[in-house]
Amino acid sequence: MNLQNYPVALALRGVSKRFDRPAVDALDLTVYGGEFYALVGPNGAGKTTTLRMVVGLLRPDTGSICIEGIDALSNPVAAKQVTAWLSDEPMIYDKLTPYEYLEFVAGLWRIEPAAAEARARELIGWLGLEPHAHERCEGFSKGMRQKVALAGALVHDPKLIILDEPLTGLDAGTARQVKDVLRERVRAGGTVIMTTHILEVAERMADRIGVIAGGRLIAEGTLDDLRRQTGKTATSLEDTFLTLVAEQVVAA
Amino acid sequence: MSQPASLTWLAGHEIRLGWRDWASLMTAGGRTRGRNATIALVVFAAFMHVFAYWTVANYADANLASDTAALVGITGTLALSCSLLLSQAMESVTRAFYSRSDLDLILTSPASARKVFAVRMGRIAAAAVVIAVLLAAPFINVLATLGGGRWLAAYGVVAAMGTVATAAALALTIALFRIVGAKRTRLIAQVVAAVIGAAFVIGLQIAAIFSAGSISRFAALQSDWMLSHAPDQGSVFWWPARAVLGDYVALGGVVAFGIGVLCASIALFSKRFGEHAVAAAGVSSTTVRQRRWSLRFRRRSPRRVLRHKEWTLLQRDAWLVSQTLMQVLYLIPPALLLWVTFGDRNTSYVVLIPVVVMAAGQLAGGLAWLSISGEDAPDLVATAPITSHSVLWAKVEAVIGMIALIFAPIVAMLTLDAVFAGLACGLGILSAAAAATVIQLCFRVQARRSQFRRRQTSSRLATFAEAFSSIAWAATTALAAAGTLAALGTAAIAFAILAGVWLISPSRT
Numbered sequence: 001m002n003l004q005n006y007p008v009a010l011a012l013r014g015v016s017k018r019f020d021r022p023a024v025d026a027l028d029l030t031v032y033g034g035e036f037y038a039l040v041g042p043n044g045a046g047k048t049t050t051l052r053m054v055v056g057l058l059r060p061d062t063g064s065i066c067i068e069g070i071d072a073l074s075n076p077v078a079a080k081q082v083t084a085w086l087s088d089e090p091m092i093y094d095k096l097t098p099y100e101y102l103e104f105v106a107g108l109w110r111i112e113p114a115a116a117e118a119r120a121r122e123l124i125g126w127l128g129l130e131p132h133a134h135e136r137c138e139g140f141s142k143g144m145r146q147k148v149a150l151a152g153a154l155v156h157d158p159k160l161i162i163l164d165e166p167l168t169g170l171d172a173g174t175a176r177q178v179k180d181v182l183r184e185r186v187r188a189g190g191t192v193i194m195t196t197h198i199l200e201v202a203e204r205m206a207d208r209i210g211v212i213a214g215g216r217l218i219a220e221g222t223l224d225d226l227r228r229q230t231g232k233t234a235t236s237l238e239d240t241f242l243t244l245v246a247e248q249v250v251a252a
Numbered sequence: 253m254s255q256p257a258s259l260t261w262l263a264g265h266e267i268r269l270g271w272r273d274w275a276s277l278m279t280a281g282g283r284t285r286g287r288n289a290t291i292a293l294v295v296f297a298a299f300m301h302v303f304a305y306w307t308v309a310n311y312a313d314a315n316l317a318s319d320t321a322a323l324v325g326i327t328g329t330l331a332l333s334c335s336l337l338l339s340q341a342m343e344s345v346t347r348a349f350y351s352r353s354d355l356d357l358i359l360t361s362p363a364s365a366r367k368v369f370a371v372r373m374g375r376i377a378a379a380a381v382v383i384a385v386l387l388a389a390p391f392i393n394v395l396a397t398l399g400g401g402r403w404l405a406a407y408g409v410v411a412a413m414g415t416v417a418t419a420a421a422l423a424l425t426i427a428l429f430r431i432v433g434a435k436r437t438r439l440i441a442q443v444v445a446a447v448i449g450a451a452f453v454i455g456l457q458i459a460a461i462f463s464a465g466s467i468s469r470f471a472a473l474q475s476d477w478m479l480s481h482a483p484d485q486g487s488v489f490w491w492p493a494r495a496v497l498g499d500y501v502a503l504g505g506v507v508a509f510g511i512g513v514l515c516a517s518i519a520l521f522s523k524r525f526g527e528h529a530v531a532a533a534g535v536s537s538t539t540v541r542q543r544r545w546s547l548r549f550r551r552r553s554p555r556r557v558l559r560h561k562e563w564t565l566l567q568r569d570a571w572l573v574s575q576t577l578m579q580v581l582y583l584i585p586p587a588l589l590l591w592v593t594f595g596d597r598n599t600s601y602v603v604l605i606p607v608v609v610m611a612a613g614q615l616a617g618g619l620a621w622l623s624i625s626g627e628d629a630p631d632l633v634a635t636a637p638i639t640s641h642s643v644l645w646a647k648v649e650a651v652i653g654m655i656a657l658i659f660a661p662i663v664a665m666l667t668l669d670a671v672f673a674g675l676a677c678g679l680g681i682l683s684a685a686a687a688a689t690v691i692q693l694c695f696r697v698q699a700r701r702s703q704f705r706r707r708q709t710s711s712r713l714a715t716f717a718e719a720f721s722s723i724a725w726a727a728t729t730a731l732a733a734a735g736t737l738a739a740l741g742t743a744a745i746a747f748a749i750l751a752g753v754w755l756i757s758p759s760r761t
Contacts, residue, residue: 078637091628095565096564106549113548113550120549
């Protein structure tokens with residue numbers, strides 16, 4: 001897969017964000033259309049901060065963010081129109097049903113009611129939510145809430161889906177459903193960027209993996225590319241990841 | 253040192269948790285705010301003592317024990333305070349049932365659950381006693397300083413009221429569990445608590461309106477009918493009042509009764525408390541099926557979608573509705589006053605309009621917090637393709653729309669009788685509601701709707717500003733309705749409050 005032939009879905013150039021200390025430090029990152037990109041890194045590496053800047057929840061101190069050719073900092077509304085965000089803590093409304101929640105999200109994204117309804121029915125079916133489609137979310141388990149939130153992220157048919165630890169706390173069956181939906185999304189031409197601590201997931205699902213540490217992208221590529229970078233060709237992603245992060249710590 | 257899992261050990265644990273809860277309530281979790289909170293408490297205590305001096309200083313030296321009117325007045329005041337304490341204690345008992353924080357740990361430990369819950373009930377009683385004593389202290393201190401140590405006996409009566417209120421709250425809540433079950437008890441107990449808290453005040457006001465044409469609750473207590481139907485002076489009924497006046501035999505009886513009732517209710521209910529807490533823990537997993545908004549998705553603008561969401565969430569949250577019930581209940585007496593004194597426009601409107609405007613301001617403050625700060629899916633709304641300006645406008649519209657809906661009948665009724673007063677009232681309601689919403693905008697935080705009860709502690713400045721703003725708009729509206737130019741002065745104060753809020757608001761700095 002020669003990525004250079006694909007359009008750029010997300011481009012970050014020199015993006016920095018500082019809280020008490022630098023969280024993201026002059027980060028350059030490019031993700032191509034139709035790609036499944038996994039961002040991995042130790043706790044506090046800057047993964048979530050990076051993604052929250054991309055979706056407009058944080059404003060970078062410096063740098064530029066371009067989503068599907070739209071400058072997300074100068075034209076955030078247009079950038080948000082083609083983007084979806086899903087965090088590890090599903091934020092849904094306890095007093096709405098999944099069906100109502102999807103209608104609400106579709107309304108916020110100004111989706112044609114007929115198209116949104118068809119899409120909502122399709123997603124509810126895919127995610128096995130039909131028996132609960134008209135029950136209030138207040139009694140739902142974490143996995144069901146995450147499925148509702150995922151359906152909300154997909155109901156407006158975004159070109160770029162950004163997920164922060166979407167599989168945390170999910171049982172095997174629910175995790176499989178979420179992964180299947182994301183794969184399907186990529187097959188249909190969408191772009192998925194996901195942070196995860198579960199390295200096996202990144203290894204199996206991602207076209208490319210970015211390793212971030214200390215707010216900087218320290219390595220990027222396919223699993224083989226990363227292995228080559230460490231000089232150990234037969235190791236797992238876990239070993240490769242630990243070697244890369246350890247090298248970064250020594251270098252810092 | 254006490255044995256682990258013994259009653260004293262568990263009591264020590266509860267006291268530590270209670271103290272930390274209280275400290276967190278006072279400082280809103282910020283360590284640096286401790287000093288400010290202490291200064292604020294000292295200033296508040298000083299203010300309350302001045303207020304108490306102004307209110308009760310004249311009675312300090314009076315010999316009231318043989319005065320039936322005085323006994324009726326003191327007993328009525330005690331009953332009023334007790335109803336408020338009972339309301340507070342019911343809230344605490346209900347919260348203890350439905351809070352799952354350490355239930356799993358308690359029930360899976362080898363410690364006696366009955367002992368743990370007995371101590372927890374004791375903690376609720378202790379909190380009620382402390383609140384009662386703190387609120388009564390300025391009045392008792394002033395009376396004792398001016399009239400002698402005999403007034404200190406009132407502390408015993410107030411403490412006994414706290415224990416009796418807790419015992420009654422335990423009995424009422426457990427009775428509700430048995431009658432309506434764990435699923436409905438939470439809501440009904442909170443509604444009952446709100447009604448009890450307001451019922452006595454409102455009842456006295458209604459009695460006063462019908463008997464004396466006045467909204468003052470003391471008018472009913474001092475009426476000829478009340479005095480002629482009061483029990484004999486030697487009756488046990490007057491013991492709490494006599495104890496307040498320094499009768500130590502009566503004090504001993506009242507304190508013994510308070511302790512006895514509390515101990516009996518703890519002994520009686522501690523086992524059931526655990527059983528009901530377990531039942532309550534299962535409530536959150538129950539399923540509520542919802543009728544669909546419509547058969548199909550509807551075309552709406554994002555702002556309309558947001559407004560509709562706010563209204564739907566509030567309408568479906570019976571707990572939040574019950575939280576606002578108290579404010580609406582207080583509208584009943586002024587509405588009745590309007591009805592009773594319909595012909596006497598000038599006096600009734602002067603009393604009615606500020607009460608309605610004040611209630612609108614307070615209600616709008618709560619709704620604005622829910623809408624603006626209590627957003628359960630902030631990331632979803634923030635990542636939607638609409639400007640933050642549009643989101644805020646939609647939320648403001650939701651609040652003002654709801655206030656308009658609630659208060660429209662009162663304004664319409666007023667306008668039918670007196671157009672100018674009605675219009676002034678409507679304008680005052682909208683102004684007070686808009687001002688409260690602006691204050692919430694200035695002090696907005698990110699919180700969950702379930703944290704509504706603690707909204708006052710997240711910013712005491714916002715709470716005070718909201719209260720003073722509502723008072724200023726209430727005064728402005730009453731003066732405007734009366735046709736005096738003094739309304740301009742109070743309106744200027746209301747705008748000055750808003751300007752001050754804007755200058756110090758965290759969202760600006």
